[in-house]
Amino acid sequence: MTEAAARDPGFLSIAAAEKHFGPATVLDGVDLAVGRGEFVSLLGPSGCGKTTLLRIVAGLVRPDRGRVVLDGQELTRLPPHRRDIGVVFQNYALFPHLDVAGNVAFGLKARGADPAAIAATVARNLALVQMSAYADRSVKALSGGQQQRVAVARALAVGPKLLLLDEPFSALDRKLREAMQIDLKRILREVGTTAIFVTHDQDEALAMSDRIAVMARGRIEQLATPAEIYARPATPFALGFVGLSTRIPGTVQAAEAGLLTIATALGPIRARGHFLPGSAVLVGVRPERIALGSGAGDATGPAGPAGHNAIRAALADAIFKGARVQLLFAAPEGAEVQVEASSLPAGAAPGALLDLTWAVDDTLVYPAAEAGPQDLEAVA
Amino acid sequence: MMALRRIDPVGLLVLPAVLYLGLVYGLPLLNLLARALVIDGVPSVAGFVKFFSDPFDWIVIGNTLRIAVLVTLLSLAIGFPTALALARARGAAQALILVAIILPLSVGVVVKAFAWQIVLRRDGVVSQALVALGLWDEPQRLLFTEAGLVIGAANVFVPFMILPIYSVVKLIDPRLGEAAATLGAAPGYRFFRVFLPLALPGIVSGIAFVFSMAVSMYVVPNLLIGDRFQTLATLTGRSFLLMRNEQLGSTTAVVLLVLAVSVVVASSALSRRFGGQS
Known part of the structure; x- marks a missing residue:
């Protein structure tokens, strides 16, 4: 101001x-x-x-x-x-x-x-x-x-x-x-x-x-x-209207001292927030907050540094945008997973499994009941 | 072949109209002019000199112009607000107003004039209404008066005032009025400085239509005011039909034509001068 x-x-x-x-x-x-x-x-x-x-x-x-x-x-x-x-x-x-x-x-x-x-x-x-x-x-x-x-x-x-x-x-x-x-x-x-x-x-x-x-x-x-x-x-x-975002629906499994563990179709995700266990929520992440790693050789599942979330997803499409590349991942119904990177990671062909990691502090969490912009577009 | 190829094919579209107007309108007009300017086989302006030196003819010119101006003003007073209402109306209301304006056009002028004879009688609706409102002390006859003629003629011609104004006004962007308001213009200022200049082309065409029809009307004055009141059009008719004086008839017809055309041309020139660049 x-x-x-x-x-x-x-x-x-x-x-x-x-x-x-x-x-x-x-x-x-x-x-x-x-x-x-x-x-x-x-x-x-x-x-x-x-x-x-x-x-x-x-x-x-x-x-x-x-x-x-x-x-x-x-x-x-x-x-x-x-x-x-x-x-x-x-x-x-x-x-x-x-x-x-x-x-x-x-x-x-x-x-x-x-x-x-x-x-x-x-x-x-x-x-x-x-x-x-x-x-x-x-x-x-x-x-x-x-x-x-x-x-x-x-x-x-x-x-x-x-x-x-x-x-x-x-x-x-x-x-x-x-x-x-x-x-x-x-x-x-x-x-x-x-x-x-x-x-x-x-x-x-x-x-x-x-x-x-x-x-x-x-x-x-x-x-x-x-x-x-x-x-x-x-x-x-x-979240949906301003900027791109990764959005994954889930259910709160545990809530301890403001740290939530949320069960999603792509695995557990941790976030800071105040929800009761059992609440349906929507997890959001800005695409440029997400770091990419190759998940191909690692059989134990996705892993990130401490204080980070990690999921593994299959690359669906890569859209070249000049300075940046927008990567779209296969996601279950109701979810959208996308990452913005400065360049295409090596070996990232469509179908390749990649690990996505981001800080727990960068994880946004909302009650799931609210309508997203998609619902609104349908009305308008 | 070469000459034909250079003609824009779109230009050929006006050919039927040009042929039609030239044969059915232009040639007779030239014939009329010739009859007015040729006396006993010799070119002469004596007919016009005689016409303009007779005081009665000046009264006829005065009658013609006065009635035409009054009919045009009354049509404008009724037609302008109606055109605005029509442009604002939506859906069924708009259809209703349009039908009310256009349907009467299919009723012949003679039928309308006879209807007005009934309305304008001493015991007609207008007279009774004015007495009932206390504006008149006793019933009066409007039929065979100038007022009656103006009222009846305006009714016949008002659609030709409404439609051109409507067609222009409906295209005026309502945001212009809003923009003027946000710039600090009060409703009156907005009307005179934004709406009216933009509506002016429609108003001028309406005036030109109604004036040229009112200045030359023949049937309506015959039925609503009668023989004692002569206009250039009725005098032309009398000259040809009753007096068998083709020379006088041609002269009055030419005077009428020149009057009507010059008023229409002058009014559109004025609107271009004062209506801005639109």
Whole structure:
């Protein structure tokens, strides 16, 4: 969290926001506090309620219950044009009857600003997004990335207290998207605007955010820094949605002083956690935490160093990803075993048995009852 | 062979329309113009000089333009909100409104005009309603008045106002209004600075349709206001059918054509000037 955010952690505060469309619950009591100057991403699959939450903050959707407070001002019943919140829409929503400068000037004119001040602000914001040369072009003649920049300049020109971005990069190709991510971070750092960013792209959220709110089924599953979400996902959903993971279902056999022994189809696995023996659980491991060893010559079974788990599995497929190789292993129903390595181990042909070892401390464990992202995809 | 090959085959698609318009519309129009400008076999503008020097003809021009403008304004006042409602409506409601607009087009103008004769009578629905509301002290006849003509004609032409506006408005991205709102624009500002400029092409086509139909209507004034009130169209008809004065009829027809075309051309030029680059 930035210094300013730490000083004013409740700059934007959403309390118990709820929204139903007919019988469907889109938001199921969401609380969220965003600090001043902070960049928070709402990350989740389509249908998780992230866009609805954004539209509630903007005032474009009225929540059934709950409150929105920005900078000490209650916004819940305020119409959007009196909220001081800028929005960058997914399709940019530029005004086709105005040129680039006209689009950026729109909000200033609507507020009745003085023409000289408008011209200066428009010029400054176009320079900020490196679109000065296009001021008198028609917005219809711009490329997607250029329209994107104009949309950002238009939203920032009025000096909003808060900037909302609704999947702004989803229509851009990958290279342009990555360039725009870096650019947007630079722009927001220069301006110091607090921002909420809606995305379904985990890489985008991890790359850009101060904090990420992982959303599923109308709730926030976890709100934490990207590093924390990645290393310690709070729920199986967060584990599955952010980054790759090995997931193995099992049953707790023994629990002693916070050290669990879990029986799985791939052998016993130890983890730190608090579950009663007999509980059904899901074991998770990040793929780059797992070390590979050749299990072929060792008849006694998999073994790792002290404080490590070890399983033996048959290699099913290897996917070359440039700098890294993703290895997929044969796994029983409901499990997924994958490892990321810097190179393919010697003799690792499909069908080869390999030993997988990782630290007990890197083992994540969750109650098994919760739905994973696969279940959610089926709903969405 | 070489010349034929250079013609874009897509361009040939307009050939039937060009032939049809040229034969059935262009040639008679030239014939009309010739009759207006040729007197006793000699080219002459005497017909126009005579027409424009008669005060009665100026009254007729005034009648024509006034009625056409009023019918267009009334159609716009009724048609614009209807087109918006139609664009917003979904499913069954939208189908219902569309049917209500299009179905009456299949009822002939004569039938509609006779129906309005009944509605606009001294003891008709409109008169009774206005008396019942206390707006009128006693029943009055709207039939054979200019007001009656405007009301009846607007009913006939309003679909041609609604449909072009609807077809433009339904394509306006609702996010534009939301974007304007988040930029601090109040509802009135959003309407005049975003919605209206984008809807303008539809409004202009609607106005052009209704005005050109209202300025040249013949049957509706005949049935709803009668002989004592003349417009360029009814005068043209009388000249040919009753007075057997082809020269006068051709002259009034040309004046009407020039008026109608110049208003339509001017209005679309104005919309291009003020409607931005769209």
